[in-house]
Amino acid sequence: MTQEQIKETIEAFNSDTLPRLNKLKSYYAGNHDILSETKESGKPNNQLVNNFCKNITDTTVGYFMGTPVCYSSDNKQFIEDIKAINDYNDEQFINSRLSKDLSVYGVACELVYYDEDKMIRIAPCDVLNTIPVYSQSIERELKAAIRIYELEDNEDEDLVGLEIYDESYVSYYSYNTSSGESVMLRSVPHYFGLVPINFYYNNSDKTGDFESVITLVDAYNKLQSESVNDFELFADSYLAITGMSATESEDIAKLRENRVLLIDEGGDAKWLTKSVNDAYIENLKSRISADIYRFSGSVDMTDDAIGESASGVAIKYRLLNFENRVSVTERYFKKALLRRYEMICNMLNTLGSAYSATEIKIAFTRNLPENPVDSADYAQKMSGVVSRKTLLERIPFIEDVDGEILRIKEENSEN
Numbered sequence: 001m002t003q004e005q006i007k008e009t010i011e012a013f014n015s016d017t018l019p020r021l022n023k024l025k026s027y028y029a030g031n032h033d034i035l036s037e038t039k040e041s042g043k044p045n046n047q048l049v050n051n052f053c054k055n056i057t058d059t060t061v062g063y064f065m066g067t068p069v070c071y072s073s074d075n076k077q078f079i080e081d082i083k084a085i086n087d088y089n090d091e092q093f094i095n096s097r098l099s100k101d102l103s104v105y106g107v108a109c110e111l112v113y114y115d116e117d118k119m120i121r122i123a124p125c126d127v128l129n130t131i132p133v134y135s136q137s138i139e140r141e142l143k144a145a146i147r148i149y150e151l152e153d154n155e156d157e158d159l160v161g162l163e164i165y166d167e168s169y170v171s172y173y174s175y176n177t178s179s180g181e182s183v184m185l186r187s188v189p190h191y192f193g194l195v196p197i198n199f200y201y202n203n204s205d206k207t208g209d210f211e212s213v214i215t216l217v218d219a220y221n222k223l224q225s226e227s228v229n230d231f232e233l234f235a236d237s238y239l240a241i242t243g244m245s246a247t248e249s250e251d252i253a254k255l256r257e258n259r260v261l262l263i264d265e266g267g268d269a270k271w272l273t274k275s276v277n278d279a280y281i282e283n284l285k286s287r288i289s290a291d292i293y294r295f296s297g298s299v300d301m302t303d304d305a306i307g308e309s310a311s312g313v314a315i316k317y318r319l320l321n322f323e324n325r326v327s328v329t330e331r332y333f334k335k336a337l338l339r340r341y342e343m344i345c346n347m348l349n350t351l352g353s354a355y356s357a358t359e360i361k362i363a364f365t366r367n368l369p370e371n372p373v374d375s376a377d378y379a380q381k382m383s384g385v386v387s388r389k390t391l392l393e394r395i396p397f398i399e400d401v402d403g404e405i406l407r408i409k410e411e412n413s414e415n
Contacts, residue, residue, distance in 0.1 A: 001133070001144060001164060003180075003181065003182050006146070006162070006164070006173070006175070006180075006182050007180035007181075007182070009131060009133060009146060010131065010146065010148070010175070010180075011180070013131045018128065021105055021127060021128055022128070023214075024104050024105055024106075024208050024210075024211060025104065025105075025128070027053045027210065027214060027217070028051075028053050028054050028057060028104045028210075029054075030049050030051045030054065032049050032051075032217065032218065032221055033218055033221075034047050034048065034049060034218065034221040034222060034225055035047050035049065037222075037225070039229075043229070043233075044228075044229045044232040044233060045229070046225045046228040046229050046232070047225055048221060048224045048225045048228060049221060050217070050220050050221055050224055052210065052213070052217050052220070052289075052292050053210040053214070053217060056103070056209050056210045056213075056292075056293075056296055056298045057100060057103040057104055057208075057209060057210065059298060059299070059301060060099075060103045060209050060298065060326065060329075061096060061099045061100050061103055062367055063322070063326060063366060063367050063368070064099055064326050064329060064330070064364075064366070064367075065095055065096045065099040065367075066367025067364075067365040067366065067367045068092045068095070069091075069092075069095055069337070069362060069363070069364060070362070070363040070364075070365065070393060070401065071083065071086070071360055071361070071362060071363075072360075072361045072363070072389070072393070072401060072402065073359045073360050073361060074359070075355070075359050076402070078353075078355050078359055078360070079360070079402065081348065081353070081355075082341065082344070082360060083400075085120050085122075085344060088119060088120075088121075089120075089121060089122045089123075091122065094110065094122055094123075094124055097124045098110060098124060098200055098333075099329075099333070101124070101127055101200075102200055102201070102202040102208075102329060102333070103202065103208060103209040103210075104208050104209075104210075105127050105202075105208050106201065106202040106203070106205070106206040106207040106208040106211065107127055107199060107200065107201055107202065107206050108124070108127060108199070108200040109124070109125045109127055109130050109132075109145075109197055109198060109199045109200065110122055110123060110124050110125060110197070110198050110200075110340070111123050111125050111147070111196060111197050111198075112192060112196045112197075112198060112340060112343050112344065113190070113196060114190070114191075114347070120344055120347055120348075122340070125147060125197060129147060129148040129149065130145060130146070130147050130148075130197065131145065131146040131147075131148075132144075132145050132197075132199050133145060133146065142194075142195045142199065143166065143167075143195070144164060144165060144166045144195060145164070145165045145195050145197035145199075146162060146163070146164050146165075147162070147163040147164075147165075147197065148160055148161070148162060148175070149161045149162075149163070151174070156176075158176050158177050158178045158179075159174055159175070159176055159177075160174075160175050160177060161173070161174060161175070162174070162175045162182065165190070165195050165196055165197050166195060167193065167194055167195055168189055168190070169187050169188065169189055169190065170187070170188060170190050170196075171184055171186070171187040172184070172185045172186050172187070173185060191346070191347060191350055192343040192346055192347055193342075193343065193346035193347075194339065194342065194343050194346070196343060198336055198339055198340050198343070199336065200332065200333055200336040201332045201336075202328075202329050202332065203325075203328050203329065203332065209296055209297070209298065209325070210296055210298075212295055212296060213291070213292045213295050213296045216288055216291055216292045216295070217292060219288055220285065220288045220289065220292065223281065223284060223285055223288065224285065227281055239269060239270075240269065240270055241261075241263075241267070241268070241269045242267060242268045242269075243263070243264060243266045243267030243268060244263065244264060244267045244269075294321070297321050297322060297324065297325035298322055298325075299318070299319055299321070299322045303318075315368065316368075323366070326366070330364050333364075334362050334364070337362055338357055338360075338362070339357075341357045341360055342357040344357075345357050363393060376395070379391040379392075379395060388405065388408075389401055389402075389405060392404055392405065
């Protein structure tokens with residue numbers, strides 16, 4: 001990339017993409033617009049945050065990635081090597097972190113690299129400082145990626161570091177954020193055969209799971225805050241005294257202390273309060289809450305209807321809208337995983353192997369309450385109809401199917 005291309009890419013990202021990502025990050029963290037609301041002096045200004053955004057993301061991540069991804073292959077040596085790399089990198093944690101970023105930002109990314117111990121490493125990257133560069137072809141191929149990071153022991157606040165990855169090299173630059181000038185420091189080959197920063201997408205629009213309902217969340221926050229403001233005003237209501245024009249401030253002070261009010265004939269005292277339609281407000285909050293879950297394609301796990309569902313099928317029916325959205329995420333996630341293992345295969349092949357990423361099979365399992373007895377009964381009834389390996393893959397508490405088959409063979413041999 002030329003110096004001008006680097007500058008244009010970073011400036012476009014900072015102006016068009018970064019503000020949106022920062023807002024999504026803030027909403028997940030609970031920093032909503034209601035916190036900047038102001039009121040006239042003397043009036044209550046409660047700022048209540050109802051963090052539907054965090055709830056939607058955490059529920060989605062738990063449902064989608066709560067059960068680890070299962071990998072299998074007919075090539076035993078290949079799958080053993082892949083599982084060794086996954087265990088070395090704590091692949092289950094990485095996938096969970098990527099899933100969270102997908103839900104919040106609509107995009108996630110990771111770096112595949114070779115560490116000092118000559119081991120293949122996988123590390124999640126921060127989407128707030130990692131920029132993809134695509135070709136203009138119909139396939140929109142990833143041609144490069146830029147990672148921005150702070151320099152250690154740097155006295156110039158305008159100076160940051162850049163790593164620019166392409167299909168063959170990683171190049172290191174110093175970049176001045178004010179002038180847009182970049183200076184290449186060095187460039188080294190990486191041998192992964194593809195751009196080693198791997199991008200994941202939540203859907204075709206690259207949007208987060210709660211991004212479409214932020215205005216509804218703002219409305220719910222405001223409605224809840226105003227309800228508490230009204231209650232506070234009710235607690236601090238004004239006392240109107242009529243026919244008692246001789247009342248002085250000393251009399252009011254004694255009234256507060258003694259809590260007794262003597263009223264002359266023809267006088268009166270009553271509270272000035274604002275009438276509040278509680279039923280209307282509660283109905284409005286319920287409608288907004290339901291719309292938040294409906295339009296985000298999520299589900300309220302505290303809903304009594306889900307807990308009262310008698311069977312797994314009934315639960316899945318109530319989760320249909322949620323499942324449809326997660327299924328889209330799964331397809332995009334699987335595509336990116338295959339690219340991850342394509343890069344790993346490229347590296348292993350340079351060391352003498354002859355692997356292909358197409359040999360690996362990837363299976364996702366939803367994290368739903370399961371009855372082990374039902375799963376075992378289903379496996380027993382299907383025995384002889386489908387293979388043993390397929391049956392074991394359907395039992396939720398078995399993570400290593402190949403290892404389980406090997407243990408079964410060893411037990412049968414001993415018997």
